[in-house]
Amino acid sequence: MAVRGVSLEYRTPERVVRATHRIDLDIHRADRFVLLGPSGCGKSTLLKSIAGFILPIEGEIVLDSRRVSEPGPDRIVVFQEFDQLPPWKSVLDNVAFPLVASRALGRREARERARHYLDKVGLATFADAFPHQLSGGMKQRVAIARALAMQPRVLLMDEPFAALDALTRRRMQEELLGLWEEVRFTLLFVTHSIEEALVIGNRVALLSPRPGRVRAEINAHEWGLHSLGGETFQAASRRIHRLLFDDGAGTVASEEGAG
Numbered sequence: 001m002a003v004r005g006v007s008l009e010y011r012t013p014e015r016v017v018r019a020t021h022r023i024d025l026d027i028h029r030a031d032r033f034v035l036l037g038p039s040g041c042g043k044s045t046l047l048k049s050i051a052g053f054i055l056p057i058e059g060e061i062v063l064d065s066r067r068v069s070e071p072g073p074d075r076i077v078v079f080q081e082f083d084q085l086p087p088w089k090s091v092l093d094n095v096a097f098p099l100v101a102s103r104a105l106g107r108r109e110a111r112e113r114a115r116h117y118l119d120k121v122g123l124a125t126f127a128d129a130f131p132h133q134l135s136g137g138m139k140q141r142v143a144i145a146r147a148l149a150m151q152p153r154v155l156l157m158d159e160p161f162a163a164l165d166a167l168t169r170r171r172m173q174e175e176l177l178g179l180w181e182e183v184r185f186t187l188l189f190v191t192h193s194i195e196e197a198l199v200i201g202n203r204v205a206l207l208s209p210r211p212g213r214v215r216a217e218i219n220a221h222e223w224g225l226h227s228l229g230g231e232t233f234q235a236a237s238r239r240i241h242r243l244l245f246d247d248g249a250g251t252v253a254s255e256e257g258a259g
């Protein structure tokens with residue numbers, strides 16, 4: 001997928017807010033690509049544009065040689081909020097429903113595939129439960145299973161673990177990496193945590209705010225959960241912090257849960 005010279009704006013009768021300015025990114029198959037930057041640098045806006053909800057005022061987003069112009073089943077978003085699951089549907093139906101609604105599969109096949117992905121996120125035994133019976137972490141697992149079941153070309157995650165407690169967040173990061181090892185999907189992940197970016201990403205784009213521009217791109221292959229607390233990991237975090245700060249970029253969380 002390619003993001004080419006993409007500028008995004010919000011227009012109200014009073015004013016125009018430019019959220020991103022001429023962003024260029026190339027995201028390859030099976031990348032775990034992270035957008036990292038302080039609050040307000042346009043990460044969510046860019047993700048929504050890739051999802052097809054906001055059209056660029058200049059530039060283009062290209063996926064499989066086609067210009068993105070609307071939402072589609074090839075790009076599925078997992079949000080931060082726990083209430084993204086319709087509460088009146090069972091866990092199984094939550095995962096199966098988009099497959100049926102998008103006519104990707106018939107009802108029976110959809111339920112089969114839903115079970116498969118629920119199993120992958122460790123929730124096979126909760127298929128008949130309802131969202132209100134689940135913890136925040138479990139609801140995020142259902143949202144991830146639902147997204148992966150659609151087998152999108154790109155899975156888009158907007159601070160998916162930000163509302164979780166630190167321990168659950170760590171476990172979800174571990175699970176996401178485990179799932180990626182198994183399924184090798186293409187991931188675009190938004191966070192304002194430097195640590196999370198280094199753990200989750202193989203590539204990290206640093207965005208500076210107002211309007212968001214790509215400040216640097218970092219190769220994060222070598223970092224993972226095993227690196228946490230290590231001296232070189234901390235040095236890398238500090239370097240990124242400086243890169244984001246030098247521009248007067250504002251505060252960026254350098255610790256889990258901060259910001």
Ligand SMILES: Nc1ncnc2c1ncn2[C@@H]1O[C@H](COP(=O)(O)OP(=O)(O)OP(=O)(O)O)[C@@H](O)[C@H]1O
Nearest residue numbers: 010017018019038039040041042043044045046192
């Ligand atoms: N609906 C909107 N109308 C007008 N301006 C908006 C709207 N949504 C966002 N903005 C502005 O666009 C800019 C980018 O916002 P965006 O939410 O994409 O940033 P972000 O990097 O995702 O921040 P955060 O981490 O706080 O979510 C900000 O200056 C914000 O104030």
